Structures are given as C-alpha cells and as structure tokens.
Amino acid sequence: MILTKKILIICLLSLISWPPSYGQGDFNLPGKDNDKIKFQLINNLIIIPIELNGVELSFILDTGVSKPILFNITNTDSLQIKNVETIYLRGLGEEGKPIEALKSKKNFTKIGNAINVNQDIYVIFDNSINFTNRLGVNVHGIIGYDLFKNFIVEVNYTSKYIKLNKPEKYVYKTCKKCEVFDLSLFNNKPYIETEVKVDSDLIPVKLLIDTGSSDAIWLFEDVSLGLQPFNDMYFNDYIGKGLSGNVYGKRSRIKMFKMKSFELEDVNVAFPDSSSIGNARKIKNRNGSVSGEILKRFNLIVDYGNSKITLKKNRNFKTPFYYNRSGIVLEQTGSRVVKEKEDRGHLGYGNAKDETKIELSTYYKYSLKPAYSIVALRKGSPAEKVGLQIGDELLSINGKKTHELKLQRIMEYFKNDIGKLIRLRIERDGEVMLFEFRLEDVFKEKELP
Known part of the structure; x- marks a missing residue:
C-alpha cells in the first residue's frame, strides 16, 4: 500500500462535485432490469449488505453523504484496498476538526446483482467513528449518492427492501x-x-x-x-x-x-x-x-x-412520536461471559419392573453474550436522579435479562408511557446493584444546578 502526500479537504456537508477526470465508475445491472435487496431497519436506519473486494460488509444507506465511507474494518483483515492517497474529511460535530482518511480507487463493489468495478472508497481509521456500538449490529460504512445516481430506487420500509431499477x-x-x-x-x-x-x-x-x-x-x-x-x-x-x-x-x-x-x-x-x-x-x-x-x-x-x-x-404513518423518557443512552460495549442453565434428558430404568423412564439432569454452559453499558445520561433525567452512572452495565430490565435482548428492544422500554416503572439490575465495579424509576415527561424535567 503506497500513500501519496496529496492533501485534500473534503466537507461531507458541502462536498464539491467531482469532475469526470476522477474516473469514478457507475453501478450496473448486467442482464437485469431491476433487483430487490432486503435490508435491516435498525433505529430507523437502512442497513444493506455490500460486497467490497470480495468481502461481505454492511453499510447504512445514507442520502446525506456524497461518497462511500468505510469506518469499521476491525474484523475485515481479508479486505484489500489499493491506489490510496491521504485526505482529510470534515463533517458534523462540535469539534469541527477534519479527520485523516484514505481515498482508495478502483474497488470492486457489489450490492445485490448491481456491480461497480471502479468504486472510490474513503477509509477512516478513527475507532470513535463507528455505528456498531450504538446500533448493536455490525455496520462497516455508509453509502449514498453513488448508488442513487444510477437507478430509480424504491424504498419499501414496511417490507424492508430496496429495489434498484434501470431508469x-x-x-x-x-x-x-x-x-x-x-x-x-x-x-x-x-x-x-x-x-x-x-x-x-x-x-x-x-x-x-x-x-x-x-x-x-x-x-x-x-x-x-x-x-x-x-x-x-x-x-x-x-x-x-x-x-x-x-x-x-x-x-x-x-x-x-x-x-x-x-x-x-x-x-x-x-x-x-x-x-x-x-x-x-x-x-x-x-x-x-x-x-x-x-x-x-x-x-x-x-x-x-x-x-x-x-x-x-404506509402502515407506520400514524405511529406516535416518542422520546427516550429515561435519559439513558446505551451502547453495546463488547461481550460478557454468561452462565446458562441447560436441562438434558436421558433414558433411565426404574424399579424391579425395569420400567423405562426419562431422567433430567441439569448442566451449565458458559457463552459470550452482548454487554450493554450506559454511555451518556441526560442531566435531570429520571435515571440520573436515582443515581445511575455512565459506565454502569445493564444486566436486566424489568426482569428480562439484557443479554437475551437486542439493543433496539431495550431502548424501546425507555420510550414507554409516562409513569411506567423501570427496574434495572446493573453491575458497577464488580458489584451488582438494583435501581428503579418512573418515566417522566421530558419537557418537565428540571436541569440540575
């Protein structure tokens, strides 16, 4: 991998149009008029499968970006990128500083049956730029204009698919x-x-x-x-x-x-x-x-x-708008070892009549499960007022073990009706603690001095 010293400032919010000389390729659908691709809808975000240089990844379909960005390459050691140069990207955020990235040219990209043999990709190595922890599923990047420019795209939020159509x-x-x-x-x-x-x-x-x-x-x-x-x-x-x-x-x-x-x-x-x-x-x-x-x-x-x-x-049209009434922001912060009970049956023999019977034996197994921790607390929120802290790891919510739940499902508890009781079992510095609070009207929360 050879890096050139060319520096290019790119603002993701006002990215200038690239002239034809950059050689950016197009997506094509060989031998087909359209193609349907299923997606995951996680926290209102569309996550689609993408193959990049032979490696299967997941990207957010984002109309708000002009160029594809790859930011989570932790488990993609086999991914090869070439023809790179150092650039700087700038986007939303209070710090406002550009971050270093690589621009890689001539990549092979496949989305469903749509292929692009000359795809530019912008690679970010900053570990803090990662949606995986907040969504609870692996997300490796974002893509927008490069897909929409070549097709008429149908987005079906209810059936969770996009359909790429040749214009x-x-x-x-x-x-x-x-x-x-x-x-x-x-x-x-x-x-x-x-x-x-x-x-x-x-x-x-x-x-x-x-x-x-x-x-x-x-x-x-x-x-x-x-x-x-x-x-x-x-x-x-x-x-x-x-x-x-x-x-x-x-x-x-x-x-x-x-x-x-x-x-x-x-x-x-x-x-x-x-x-x-x-x-x-x-x-x-x-x-x-x-x-x-x-x-x-x-x-x-x-x-x-x-x-x-x-x-x-669609059928979501009349769904009410809810806020997180707890004040808790969770992330999947890795894995924890969980001891799980497992009953196994086997044949046995009873009394003198040698009657056959089924006997149950209890075993325990240890496995790795998702760990969810508090990464932010809203000031004056119910969760903060009862003493919950950033870094607390959730073990259960209202009697449900959190390692058996998806992150999105846990967050739904916090968007429940005003007055709903929330019971949390958490671990802090090796100590298990219990907390409970009731969800409050977010507009009546008073900021603490």
Missing part, C-alpha cells in the same frame, strides 16, 4: 394516494421543500432528505423565520454523532409537519447547536433535515435522474 426500463404506475415532490440536488444530496407549524402559522422550509439519521426532523434555529422551540418547551440533549464529533442541541416538538396532503401532528424535532453544524448552515436556504423517523412512515420512489421523489404513506 430506461422503469415505468411509473398510476398512484392516486401518492404525492410527487421535486428534488433539488446540491453537491450530490437531495433537498425537498415542505412546511412546518411551530406555533400557529405554516412555515416553508427546505430540508435535506437524510436517510442516515434516525431522528424525525432537524431544524436550524432562525428567530426571523419562527424556527425555534415554542414557549421554551425543550430539553437539552445529545442528538447525534458526526465525523467531527458529537452533536448536541435542543429537543422539542412542532405542531405539524406538512408534505402537500400528508400531515403529521406533534412531531419530534431537534434544534442542533450552531457550533456543531457550521458547514451545514452555509448551504443557501437550507433549514434542516427530514430523516428516518419521518421517512419510515412512507414507501419511497427516489429518482435523481428526473429530480423527483414519490411518497406513499
């Missing part, structure tokens, strides 16, 4: 319940014009369509437009992680989010701190993002070639 072969069906929106592509990212109602009036907004964020809506605070939390109904929180660090801000609600005839009420919204989104605010007329918690309520037809997107509401 020249695709025929739109008549759909009376659909709404079609114009897309504007800027720096290879899609924007849509919608409306929000914070107080009493509908406010036109231009939002990035961001399938790589699990939130509902991000709005950039602008007092002149009325884009700010209504009546100070908000709480301060961690709202995400970017390439340049953590993103914090205010979480609130808006009265309505309107997309032509589609209207959603009491919608969660985040107002990120301006220090974390400096580059994003430089994009003219952008007011924020619409993301997974909204998008999953529709099935989509994304057509970059014709600059349009078609939405049809």
Whole structure:
C-alpha cells in the first residue's frame, strides 16, 4: 500500500462535485432490469449488505453523504484496498476538526446483482467513528449518492427492501394516494421543500432528505423565520454523532409537519447547536433535515435522474412520536461471559419392573453474550436522579435479562408511557446493584444546578 502526500479537504456537508477526470465508475445491472435487496431497519436506519473486494460488509444507506465511507474494518483483515492517497474529511460535530482518511480507487463493489468495478472508497481509521456500538449490529460504512445516481430506487420500509431499477426500463404506475415532490440536488444530496407549524402559522422550509439519521426532523434555529422551540418547551440533549464529533442541541416538538396532503401532528424535532453544524448552515436556504423517523412512515420512489421523489404513506404513518423518557443512552460495549442453565434428558430404568423412564439432569454452559453499558445520561433525567452512572452495565430490565435482548428492544422500554416503572439490575465495579424509576415527561424535567 503506497500513500501519496496529496492533501485534500473534503466537507461531507458541502462536498464539491467531482469532475469526470476522477474516473469514478457507475453501478450496473448486467442482464437485469431491476433487483430487490432486503435490508435491516435498525433505529430507523437502512442497513444493506455490500460486497467490497470480495468481502461481505454492511453499510447504512445514507442520502446525506456524497461518497462511500468505510469506518469499521476491525474484523475485515481479508479486505484489500489499493491506489490510496491521504485526505482529510470534515463533517458534523462540535469539534469541527477534519479527520485523516484514505481515498482508495478502483474497488470492486457489489450490492445485490448491481456491480461497480471502479468504486472510490474513503477509509477512516478513527475507532470513535463507528455505528456498531450504538446500533448493536455490525455496520462497516455508509453509502449514498453513488448508488442513487444510477437507478430509480424504491424504498419499501414496511417490507424492508430496496429495489434498484434501470431508469430506461422503469415505468411509473398510476398512484392516486401518492404525492410527487421535486428534488433539488446540491453537491450530490437531495433537498425537498415542505412546511412546518411551530406555533400557529405554516412555515416553508427546505430540508435535506437524510436517510442516515434516525431522528424525525432537524431544524436550524432562525428567530426571523419562527424556527425555534415554542414557549421554551425543550430539553437539552445529545442528538447525534458526526465525523467531527458529537452533536448536541435542543429537543422539542412542532405542531405539524406538512408534505402537500400528508400531515403529521406533534412531531419530534431537534434544534442542533450552531457550533456543531457550521458547514451545514452555509448551504443557501437550507433549514434542516427530514430523516428516518419521518421517512419510515412512507414507501419511497427516489429518482435523481428526473429530480423527483414519490411518497406513499404506509402502515407506520400514524405511529406516535416518542422520546427516550429515561435519559439513558446505551451502547453495546463488547461481550460478557454468561452462565446458562441447560436441562438434558436421558433414558433411565426404574424399579424391579425395569420400567423405562426419562431422567433430567441439569448442566451449565458458559457463552459470550452482548454487554450493554450506559454511555451518556441526560442531566435531570429520571435515571440520573436515582443515581445511575455512565459506565454502569445493564444486566436486566424489568426482569428480562439484557443479554437475551437486542439493543433496539431495550431502548424501546425507555420510550414507554409516562409513569411506567423501570427496574434495572446493573453491575458497577464488580458489584451488582438494583435501581428503579418512573418515566417522566421530558419537557418537565428540571436541569440540575
């Protein structure tokens, strides 16, 4: 592997379009008009299987990125990359500093039956840039524009598949319940014009369509437009992680989010701190993002070639919007050895009549199971007030052993109704401890001095 000394500054939020001389390849579907690929939907994020240079990986399908990024290569020793040069990437985050990466050219990429024999990949070696711990499943990277530019992409959130269609072969069906929106592509990212109602009036907004964020809506605070939390109904929180660090801000609600005839009420919204989104605010007329918690309520037809997107509401449309009412942020922080009971049956013989009977013997086995730990606590939250601490490892929740649960399932407990009792069994410095608290209205939490 030979590294050149060329330095290139890339801003993921305003990535300049590459000229043809860079030789970036296209995806093709040899001998097929379309292809369907199943995905996992984890915390509102679409995770698709990708083969990169013969190695099977998982990537987030992210309309908010212009170039594919590989960031988790811990268990991919067989992955070979070549034709590399050192670059620097900058994205969201309070630190705002660029991070070092490698740009690798001429990679073979396969998604379903779609192949690209000349794929650029940006490789990050910073271990802190990793979605795996937060999602509880292996995620190795993110991909967006490079896939959407070559196909008309159907995204079916209910059946959990994407369908790649050759544009020249695709025929739109008549759909009376659909709404079609114009897309504007800027720096290879899609924007849509919608409306929000914070107080009493509908406010036109231009939002990035961001399938790589699990939130509902991000709005950039602008007092002149009325884009700010209504009546100070908000709480301060961690709202995400970017390439340049953590993103914090205010979480609130808006009265309505309107997309032509589609209207959603009491919608969660985040107002990120301006220090974390400096580059994003430089994009003219952008007011924020619409993301997974909204998008999953529709099935989509994304057509970059014709600059349009078609939405049809699905069975998720009326799902209420919930916040994490516990204040706990969990991550999968490795594995723990678990002792499990196992009953085994075998044939035995009874009394003088030599009656055959089945006898049960108890055995124990030891196995590695996921370990989940608290990595952040919201100030003034129910969990913090009862004494839970960052670093506490969860052993059980409401009587359920956490090593038997997926991370997403555990987090669902924290989005339950106000007043719901939560009982946690945790381990701290080798000591097992019990805690309990009731979920509270997040907008009534009082910050501690």
